[in-house]
Amino acid sequence: ELLAAVIAYFQPKPLAGSRVLITAGPTCEPIDPVRVITNRSSGKTGYALAQAAYEYGATVQLVSGPTALACPPGVERIPVQTAVQxxxxxxxxxxxxxxxIAVAAVADWRVENQSSEKLKKKDGQPPALHFVQNPDILAEVAARPDAPWCVGFAAETTLDPEMAQEKRRRKGVPMLIGNLAQHVMDADHTTVELxxxxxxxxLGSGEKLEIARRIVQEIAQRYVRPH
Amino acid sequence: ELLAAVIAYFQPKPLAGSRVLITAGPTCEPIDPVRVITNRSSGKTGYALAQAAYEYGATVQLVSGPTALACPPGVERIPVQTAVQxxxxxxxxxxxxxxxIAVAAVADWRVENQSSEKLKKKDGQPPALHFVQNPDILAEVAARPDAPWCVGFAAETTLDPEMAQEKRRRKGVPMLIGNLAQHVMDADHTTVELxxxxxxxxLGSGEKLEIARRIVQEIAQRYVRPH
Structure with a gap:
């Protein structure tokens, strides 16, 4: 923690006075009290961005799905489980x-007919799960009249620049960061494109914290603080 | 580790010379390269049993689904992801x-039509997932002509003694340990019945390691080593 504080102290402070809200980690959608649908997100990229934004002078709130990660020093964490939460x-x-900055790997669907009791297996019949689409948090934030400056993430198994730009425009955000899901999940290194x-x-390859600092620098260059 | 070694040294050794195979943790069934169906098992009960069996003199192999736990000293861990693995x-x-000892919270179903690419959300339509029942590892082991002495676990949201006995007979095992899923999941304490x-x-309530020692004592009293 002391080392982190020293490093943070000596970083430039292009985001001094700015308030940054970040989502990170997976969401975890219950099927019944025991079973869940989730995804392989470790939360490392979002936590690295929270740390980098704090180093660069921002006040940082991190809305985080379940992860095994420690909250970066100086960052306020708000733990949640589901996409709706x-x-x-x-x-x-x-x-x-x-x-x-919407980094969380939000589950696209949740189970509508959640059971309050653990489902039994009977005669090899699987449970009938009815899915309902989860809210698109980034699109909802970006559509607000007083929207903050928004950054989206796309973790895909195949990354096509045209599809990424189409996704960015569909979400209505000025910046989208793309990475390859199979390279980035649970790894300490990542390769990203802006x-x-x-x-x-x-933006090249590197440790997630180093790449997070590059992304935050790019955000700081583009974000014009209202006065 | 030194403390664990000292404690293990001074435990009685009723299982000296015995070989114990334990499954623990959740299994994790892929939907696509990113999404999974899993359950809230932390693996703590299975890891505590592995530690207790080692303390009591057994050679212990621990087949473990994904958990954040450290492998107990002296125990051989075999990491797996899915029920089939x-x-x-x-x-x-x-x-x-x-x-x-089958402690793992094995997913009852897996997705038959796994996608090698991340599924896209389109027009609010959820993916059509076809489920197929997973193997019943405990029943399969217990049905072998040279079966080891088998212990099952039942983590239910409501625990009915008649249902537990029915499950024990259906699996064909001499011992079943029952606990309440909502009390035990991710907790350090548990309450169990044999x-x-x-x-x-x-068998009362207590820390998982203490309860695990009681369970292993009960196993050692009942298990008659072949000569």
């Missing part, structure tokens, strides 16, 4: 945010 | 096991 935690705080109105920038 | 790892080792041909014994 994550949405509610974000909406409660978004009015106070200047920048919103998409904005100007096109694509390759 | 867990079954294969057990079947490769069961001929050399005297006692088999079911065998004689009926039910309340």
């Amino acid at each position: 994550m949405r509610d935690a974000v909406m409660q705080r978004v009015d106070d945010a200047d920048i919103f 998409f904005d109105d100007e096109g694509m920038i390759n | 867990m079954r294969d790892a057990v079947m490769q080792r069961v001929d050399d096991a005297d006692i088999f 079911f065998d041909d004689e009926g039910m014994i309340n």
Whole structure:
């Protein structure tokens, strides 16, 4: 923690006075009291971005799904389980945010007919699960009249620049960071590309904290603080 | 580790010379390269049993689904992800096991139509997932002509002694340990009951390692080593 504090002290402070809201980690959608649908997100990229934003002078709130990670020093963590809980935690705080970075791997669907009792297996018949689509937190935040400056993430198994730009425009956000899911999940290294109105920038490969610092620098260059 | 070694040294050794095979943790069934169906098992009960069996003199192999736990000293861990991998790892080792303790929270179903690419959400339509029942590892082991002495676990949200005995007989095992899923999941404490041909014994509440030692003592009293 002391080392982290010293490193943070000597970083430039382009985000001094800014308030950054970040989502990270997987969400965990219950099927019954025991079973869940989740995803392989470790939360490392989102936590690295929270640490980098804090180093660069921002006040950081981190709405996090279940992970085994320690909260970075100086960052306020709000733990949640489901996509709906994550949405509610974000909406409660978004009015106070200047920048919103949606890194969490939010489950696209949840089970509508959750059981309050553990489902039994009977005669080899699987349970009939009815899925319902989860809220699109990033699109909902970006559509607000007083929206913060928004950054999306796309973790795909195949990354097509045209699809990434299409996703960025569909979400209505000025910046989207793309990475390859099979390279990034649970790894300490990542390779990312940045998409904005100007096109694509390759931010290279490296440790997640190093890459997170590059992303936060790019955000700081583009984000114009309201006065 | 030194303390654990000292404690292990001074425990009685009723299982000296016995080989114990244990499954622990959740299994993790992929939907696509990112999404999974899993359950809230922390693996703590199975790891505590592995430690207790080692303390009591057994050679212990621990086939474990994904957990954040450290492997107990002296125990050999075989990491797996899915129920099918867990079954294969057990079947490769069961001929050399005297006692088999099935603690893992094996997913009852897996997705038959796994996607090698991340599924896209389109027009709010959820993916059509076809489920297929997973192997019943405990029943398969217990049905072998040279079966080891088998112990099952039942983590239910409501625990009915008659249902527990029915499950024990259906699996064909001499001992079943029952606990309440909502009390035990991810907790350090547990409350368990033992079911065998004689009926039910309340083994009480306590730290998982303490309860694990009581369970292993009960196993050692009942298990008669072949000569």
